[in-house]
Amino acid sequence: MFVFKAAVVGAGVMGGEIAQVIAAAGVPVVLKDVDQQFVDTGLEKAREVSASQAAKLVVKGKLTQEQGDAQVQGILGNITGTTDYAGFGDVDFVIEAVPEKMAMKHEVFADLDAVTPGHAILASNTSGLSITEIADATQRPDKVVGFHFFWPASSMRVIEVIEGDATSPETTQAASTFAQQIRKLAIRAAECPGFVVNRILVSTASEIWRYQDETGVPVEAIDEFIREHAQMPMGPFRVADMSGLDTVVKVARDLRDAYGDRFYVHQGMEERVGRGELGAKSGKGFYEHR
Numbered sequence: 135m136f137v138f139k140a141a142v143v144g145a146g147v148m149g150g151e152i153a154q155v156i157a158a159a160g161v162p163v164v165l166k167d168v169d170q171q172f173v174d175t176g177l178e179k180a181r182e183v184s185a186s187q188a189a190k191l192v193v194k195g196k197l198t199q200e201q202g203d204a205q206v207q208g209i210l211g212n213i214t215g216t217t218d219y220a221g222f223g224d225v226d227f228v229i230e231a232v233p234e235k236m237a238m239k240h241e242v243f244a245d246l247d248a249v250t251p252g253h254a255i256l257a258s259n260t261s262g263l264s265i266t267e268i269a270d271a272t273q274r275p276d277k278v279v280g281f282h283f284f285w286p287a288s289s290m291r292v293i294e295v296i297e298g299d300a301t302s303p304e305t306t307q308a309a310s311t312f313a314q315q316i317r318k319l320a321i322r323a324a325e326c327p328g329f330v331v332n333r334i335l336v337s338t339a340s341e342i343w344r345y346q347d348e349t350g351v352p353v354e355a356i357d358e359f360i361r362e363h364a365q366m367p368m369g370p371f372r373v374a375d376m377s378g379l380d381t382v383v384k385v386a387r388d389l390r391d392a393y394g395d396r397f398y399v400h401q402g403m404e405e406r407v408g409r410g411e412l413g414a415k416s417g418k419g420f421y422e423h424r
């Protein structure tokens with residue numbers, strides 16, 4: 135199935151950039167959130183990413199400044215922001231990117247089942263919730279699939295494609311093909327909490343979080359050490375800030391509930407979430423963000 139038009143539900147940390155990836159591949163995309171302010175933030179993220187990509191090509195001499203500007207305008211012209219489902223009547227592929235809570239996913243999937251054409255594939259960007267359970271909210275569980283991007287969606291190449299119990303082989307194939315259409319690499323992952331990548335990454339992060347809680351070593355020192363010695367672009371506390379501390383805590387709790395104490399929920403992170411300090415998206419987390 136070729137995707138002529140797509141939609142993204144939720145314009146937060148992930149949604150705005152996912153819409154940018156789709157639009158940059160030449161596919162028109164509707165970006166929905168519950169409030170115009172959130173839609174605008176998502177559109178601004180898409181603009182920033184597009185401008186940064188174009189600027190790099192200009193510096194390399196692959197585009198003139200005018201061509202770079204036209205590229206940015208072309209990408210943004212493919213994205214339509216909305217706070218309702220008006221533009222969903224002719225979409226082929228929808229990616230849900232609302233918070234990691236089953237009740238919210240169910241509400242959105244029931245809505246999507248009602249407003250999208252019968253052939254449309256309904257995908258979730260969930261970090262680890264059950265695709266089978268998400269699909270229960272629809273009359274088309276065969277067309278529900280996990281489609282898991284990683285932060286930052288514009289530069290991380292891999293998408294995990296996850297089948298629920300009822301997902302049809304045609305849907306899995308169509309999702310993998312769409313991943314290629316938007317220039318990503320699809321990998322098939324089993325339906326288990328955390329799928330493949332988060333199961334590995336959060337397991338490693340858990341030990342670092344546990345060590346920090348136990349020793350009180352400053353998070354800045356740990357981040358700096360890991361950035362230098364593991365040659366990673368960012369340490370784990372800054373990555374958590376950029377991803378959203380509420381999302382990271384929820385994912386860590388789900389993994390601990392599923393697999394036991396080898397997964398860990400960082401106490402300092404939980405406390406920050408309790409105070410509304412969610413990282414970059416709220417302006418403050420372990421670090422201050424402009």
Ligand SMILES: NC(=O)c1ccc[n+]([C@@H]2O[C@H](COP(=O)([O-])OP(=O)(O)OC[C@H]3O[C@@H](n4cnc5c(N)ncnc54)[C@H](O)[C@@H]3O)[C@@H](O)[C@H]2O)c1
Nearest residue numbers: 144145146147148167168172231232233234260261285377
């Ligand atoms: N943050 C990450 O690093 C990351 C990485 C991969 C996957 N994910 C997953 O992606 C999903 C979204 O995460 P996020 O970090 O972007 O969350 P977020 O909290 O930054 O954004 C969620 C957005 O969804 C909106 N929303 C809520 N209900 C809605 C509705 N009914 N219709 C439209 N919009 C609605 C909210 O207003 C908010 O803007 C989660 O399932 C998360 O686990 C997150």
